[in-house]
Amino acid sequence: MRGRVSGTFSVIHRDASCGARLGSLKTPHGEIETPIFMPVGTNATVKAMTPEDLWAVHAQIILSNTYHLYLRPGHRLVETLGGLHRFMNWSGPILTDSGGFQVFSLGELRKISEEGVKFQSHLDGSYHVLTPELSIKIQEALGADIIMCFDECPAATADYDYVSRSLEMTTRWAKRCKEAHSREGQQLFGIIQGGMHHDLRARSLNEICAIGFDGYALGGLSVGEEKEQMYGVMESCAPLMPQDAPRYIMGIGAPEDLVEAVWHGFDMFDCVMPTRNARNGMLFTSQGRINIKAKAYEEDGGPLDPACGCHVCRTYSRAYLRHLYRAGEILASQLNTYHNLYYYLDLMRRMRGAIRENRFTEFRRDFYGSQTDNHV
Ligand SMILES: CNc1nc2c(CCNCC3CCCCC3)c3nc(N)[nH]c(=O)c3cc2[nH]1
Numbered sequence: 001m002r003g004r005v006s007g008t009f010s011v012i013h014r015d016a017s018c019g020a021r022l023g024s025l026k027t028p029h030g031e032i033e034t035p036i037f038m039p040v041g042t043n044a045t046v047k048a049m050t051p052e053d054l055w056a057v058h059a060q061i062i063l064s065n066t067y068h069l070y071l072r073p074g075h076r077l078v079e080t081l082g083g084l085h086r087f088m089n090w091s092g093p094i095l096t097d098s099g100g101f102q103v104f105s106l107g108e109l110r111k112i113s114e115e116g117v118k119f120q121s122h123l124d125g126s127y128h129v130l131t132p133e134l135s136i137k138i139q140e141a142l143g144a145d146i147i148m149c150f151d152e153c154p155a156a157t158a159d160y161d162y163v164s165r166s167l168e169m170t171t172r173w174a175k176r177c178k179e180a181h182s183r184e185g186q187q188l189f190g191i192i193q194g195g196m197h198h199d200l201r202a203r204s205l206n207e208i209c210a211i212g213f214d215g216y217a218l219g220g221l222s223v224g225e226e227k228e229q230m231y232g233v234m235e236s237c238a239p240l241m242p243q244d245a246p247r248y249i250m251g252i253g254a255p256e257d258l259v260e261a262v263w264h265g266f267d268m269f270d271c272v273m274p275t276r277n278a279r280n281g282m283l284f285t286s287q288g289r290i291n292i293k294a295k296a297y298e299e300d301g302g303p304l305d306p307a308c309g310c311h312v313c314r315t316y317s318r319a320y321l322r323h324l325y326r327a328g329e330i331l332a333s334q335l336n337t338y339h340n341l342y343y344y345l346d347l348m349r350r351m352r353g354a355i356r357e358n359r360f361t362e363f364r365r366d367f368y369g370s371q372t373d374n375h376v
């Protein structure tokens with residue numbers, strides 16, 4: 001099975017007790033230490049965070065998206081203005097998703113064919129056709145450091161035959177993406193589908209790896225399946241994936257999912273949870289998740305998370321954060337997002353430390369013990 005195409009990723013250290021590994025991924029905009037969480041920046045912004053805030057919470061790489069930026073403001077405009085890095089003033093690495101998943105989760109009417117996906121914009125109802133070639137052209141115009149193949153992510157309810165036929169089309173699309181990709185220095189990752197069926201996953205994995213990409217993603221997860229199903233796919237796919245290429249699981253996940261995936265040997269993750277939950281007052285802490293709007297915090301002068309070293313936890317009280325949230329203040333989104341991203345990125349930093357010291361299995365056991373998930 002062919003490994004990666006370019007030599008930008010290296011495994012620095014493996015924890016002998018499990019699949020966890022420490023890696024380094026070089027990009028034109030800097031080097032990424034893995035395992036790493038990638039904050040999601042849908043419309044060329046990580047909502048409620050300035051680039052300075054992102055550096056302060058130790059973000060290394062952020063995500064943006066073909067679907068959103070193609071529809072607004074348009075990828076050619078972003079290209080004319082110097083590309084996405086210049087446009088949003090983010091000088092670190094950027095990864096863009098290929099848009100297929102968003103067409104299915106956001107677009108209104110959509111029709112899938114061998115050519116690509118015809119859809120109606122969720123913004124103004126205009127009709128568009130997104131093809132593998134156009135997706136690659138958009139991502140090249142945006143100037144991301146890592147771009148994704150255009151794929152189909154079947155619904156969790158799709159039956160075996162549908163998933164089987166879909167992965168075959170995703171493989172044909174992956175070949176077209178690799179053909180269409182010509183931007184030097186920009187890495188292209190392949191996406192493995194196959195639903196929750198281990199035989200289909202192995203087939204997709206072998207087909208995608210045979211084409212050869214700079215990195216490999218597990219798609220088709222975190223679409224409403226049971227955790228056991230998600231973990232089962234991780235467990236069966238990790239050993240089959242090239243050892244010396246980055247492994248990215250798309251759309252994952254909750255903190256416990258990240259710990260599980262790193263334990264199995266995955267390197268890169270993205271999820272809207274830390275940013276979206278922050279705006280809804282759902283905050284992650286060393287003792288589990290808390291709902292800051294709860295009355296229990298009305299007179300709580302203590303820090304959000306005593307174990308967190310972030311600016312928010314060193315400066316504001318839970319009572320103040322609750323007040324801001326109930327008052328609908330913009331600052332509530334800013335401070336809550338800042339903390340949640342700091343928590344996620346600090347969790348990744350602590351996992352990297354545990355791998356480096358060969359104690360990741362203990363880290364995983366202690367982590368599950370700490371998350372009382374009190375949901376107050
Ligand atoms: C949430 N669960 C989930 N997400 C998936 C995603 C999206 C990953 N996040 C991308 C960001 C989303 C917000 C805008 C910026 C890009 C998936 N993407 C692709 N291409 N294929 C999947 O199978 C695929 C599967 C996914 N499952």
Ligand SMILES: [Zn+2]
Binds near residue numbers: 308309313314339
């Ligand atoms: Zn904090």
